[in-house]
Amino acid sequence: MSICLVYSLVFLVVSVLLFFVSMVLLSSMYSLILSVELGSFNSCSIEMTLLFDWMSTLFMSFVLLISSMVIFYSEEYMEGDIYMNRFIMLVMMFVMSMLLLILSPNLISILLGWDGLGLVSYCLVIYYQNVKSFNAGMLTVLTNRLGDVAFLLSISWMMNFGSWNYVYFIECMKDTFEMGLISIMILFAAMTKSAQIPFSSWLPAAMAAPTPVSSLVHSSTLVTAGVYLMIRFSVSLSYSVCLVLLFFSGLTMFMAGLGASYEYDLKKIIALSTLSQLGLMMSILGMGGYMLAYYHLLTHALFKALLFMCAGCMIHSLSNSQDIRLMGGLINQMPLTCVCFIICNLSLCGLPFLSGFYSKDLILEVVSMEEVGFYVYLVYYLSTGLTVAYTARLIYYVVCGDFNYLSLHLVGDSMGAMLKGMVGLIFFTVFMGSVLSWMMFFEFYVICLPISLKMMTIFVTLVGGWLGMEISNFSLSYQVKSKLFISSSYFFGSMWNMIYVSTFGINYYPLRVGSTLYEGVDQGWSEYYGGQNFFYGIMGASGIFQFLYKNNLKLFLVLTSMWVMFLLFFY
Template sequence: MYKVNEAVMAGVGLLMWSVVVVVVGISVQGPLIVEWEVISTSSGMWSVMVVADWMSLGFGWAVVYISSMVMFYASSYMDKERFLGRFVWIVLVFVASMNCLIFIPSLWGLMIGWDGLGVSSFLLVVYYQNNKSLSAGMLTVLTNRLGDVLIIVSIYLVSSTGQFSVLWGAGGVCSFYLVVAAMTKSAQLPFMSWLPAAMAAPTPVSALVHSSTLVTAGVYLLIRSHPGLSEAALQVLCVVATATLVLSSLSANIEHDLKKVVALSTLSQLAMMMLALSVGSPTLAFYHMMVHALLKALLFMAAGSLIHGCGGTQDIRGMGGMAAPMPLTTACFCVSSLALCGFPFVGAFFTKDLILEWLFTCEAGAVVCFLVLLSAMLSVSYTVRVSQVVVFGWPSGPGPSAYTDAPMEVMPMLGLVGGAVAGGALMQSWFLELSPHFFLPLELKLSLLLAVTVALVVGVKFSPFSAPLWLKHFLASLGFLNHAANPLSGVFLRSCSSIHKNLDQGWMELVSGKGAFRVVLMSGKLNHHIQSICFNAGIGLVALSAVMMLLSWYAAVWPPK
């Protein structure tokens, strides 16, 4: 008999929450703004505003629905965990922080949601409490802390103008701060090394945190504030996104860790969202973000189950032949892979096709268009390579174990299959009404199909493990960023420790907290000493006066007459 645990209860609650979001979205005609007055005094009022428009409701539903499926998945995947209840509560805090970021448009709501995501994601990454998880967690939290500082500076700059809404946007220097803060959260170059390292977290964490929530928070922030971003900031974002797209796609073709391949594919898709946003199409970026969230959560779940089926190994060179013992899991893996690489009329085909056509028609530049087309080909290549080796390949390692399809792992995957396959087609009419119409010549349209076909052949025939050693080392380390990230983190932590010791506990302590305490303490002691002397002297004078008066009286009356 199956035992209902905390994860199942949390999944049911989140699923009901997603139904409520759908009902609200159907019932509301146009944007709905609810303002809740928290504190009101004679001189002012502090209120919390909640905005429910098509963007916040759509993304909020995707986050909550994916979270519910992840909770059902975790109830089987982590059923042997001793502290499963603690894990569930951290996930719920994480989801609440994400919804705070989505629905509250004020800068203070942004800061609460943004900081809550950083803290809860750190706790989820270090859940296994080993050295690898701790190293990945420290790298994650330090990178996100840099974004937190920039968000605080942006809040100060925007609030100094009298505005407190994210929807208002920002200009000038504040635009660069917001863009860099979003780059840290969405793992863009040079802050991309934390996302592959965070794969040390449990697979349910990867399916939620690294598909639709934490990594997309920066993209969502820039989509909301896009009207106020400066042209220079968008140009910088275009260059950074293009470089991230190419590097992550190349690295995914050389990587042999299954979860890291999926993480690198997430990096490339995030870069494509940032690229679409930087060339003036935030609607297409949001469209791709929604479709990608559904298919990537499914891909992470299927990858985790396949890793279980191979005895815990994540190296695809030791995997293979999983179609026979785990048919439903491998089917979900193949469907999500096809949706990711843009197979015709499935999943991300609609979003990638529209983004590429928009780049060709908006004069983004020949170099950018070529690199994006190359990255699209590389995404097909590594997706086909991984599917061929893991699902249909002959096992070169110990082979699949006796592990078969787990019902409570397969059911959440089936709940996401529909969104991964038909999500792009169903949402196309919704987003095309908000996007400008553009036309593409037949030659360019056929070039996209030709590029996908070539990438398919390359993925099947080409073996990336035969590449030169220096190239594999360069790409596997993300351009040596992985080697630089840990030493830089160590330098940063040692610098913070030195500053804390020499400043907070040094002269700043002497002239502020501890110094003021010592001054007050010494002043009190001196005052007490002076008052003691004065009191003793006064008592002595009184006693002396009494003695003198007694002697005078005695001299006056003695000898007796």
């Protein structure tokens, strides 16, 4: 029995147990705080505190379920890798860091899981060792370090309460200045981890990691850590902070949907769709719907993990090619993979009655019922239409049309661990949305909308699907060379030039100044007046003395003869 199968079975069994535990805790509304004393120094005790409630155990169940399928899937995907054990250990560390973050009601232990996610994600992004991976890994870890600074500041401010266990104080101290400042710091950290504007550029760059890692990162681990933490801190967010969060997350949702409509890299399209859904979760959090954000977090994790696994199967069959223009007609050669791929994409669009429909449609109807401005309403429905547009475009390129890859190829469904891992998730993608809606919501959401707003979601979905198909057909049929089209596609495809702002815009000028200082000061005047000139002076002086020491007898005879001639001449 392989190590991947063993870990997968263990994770699956623990996931099922945690699911039933979460249902028991949810039905009785019971929470358990477990505090273990690790040691004591004089009167100070060092304790490890764990919080077991229905929210943490249910999320852990989903994380372990997806991790079990991904590890089982990795056995075939990473076949032939000489460092397979190292890869599995890194994935295990990644999952354990996420579990520590989920269970911790203490900011110190959350920081351990938070930094564990950041550091292990860096190791996984640079797993394929090349220049692109190194650049992507550095961008990922440095962007996340910005949020870690805010997290450390929140820990220092938490000392005002005498404890770092935020669950004890967050309800009663939510109106104080200190808790407001801590919430702002946590919000900043969550925005960097969940890649909200202006920290969005690292998420598509992190696609340099192996596809099983991308499946974990974009479904239930790294990027969802910020959303989960904001759900925990949602009680303490003030009205103005919620407005700021709503504005930036709405922009992120719209920008990611627009960028995915111009992208041709299969994994980057799915990464941008993750960014769009993260914007949706954070924006509904900004409107006070933390249960809706948590509900969509769970349903999104299922179909997004499966979507990356399907994409990895296609990339694996096409000899690591990720360009969707080289695909086409894969339904004839990879029917099972394409069926899973289409179901996941339709769940992402919110097709009734898949799992994504229950959470996404509920969020849109709640937004329509709330007293929000026209900006929020417009951004929500435009982003929904763009989601369907890039999904229809992706299905059109990958599934329909002619096969555009090499004439000599071997493309087909994997009948091994990869397909079994995908089939293990497809049933959850179809049914889990309705199951969670029955279990999580004791009180029904009563939606009172006129028929025009009620049908708006369906209308936007249909228009977005039609637009995506038309754009795909147009770009395949005609070669557009106008400067306006090229510049607009370049602008929208680069996430509104955010890649250049967050990398080249920040790195160029410090590197230029550093290069000038290195040439003019370090290798210039400081060398002339410093060590280099001193070295040359000592070397010249030592050369003179060395000449004198080697020719001392000659010099003595010359000086003696000169002295004798001087005496004879004057006396």
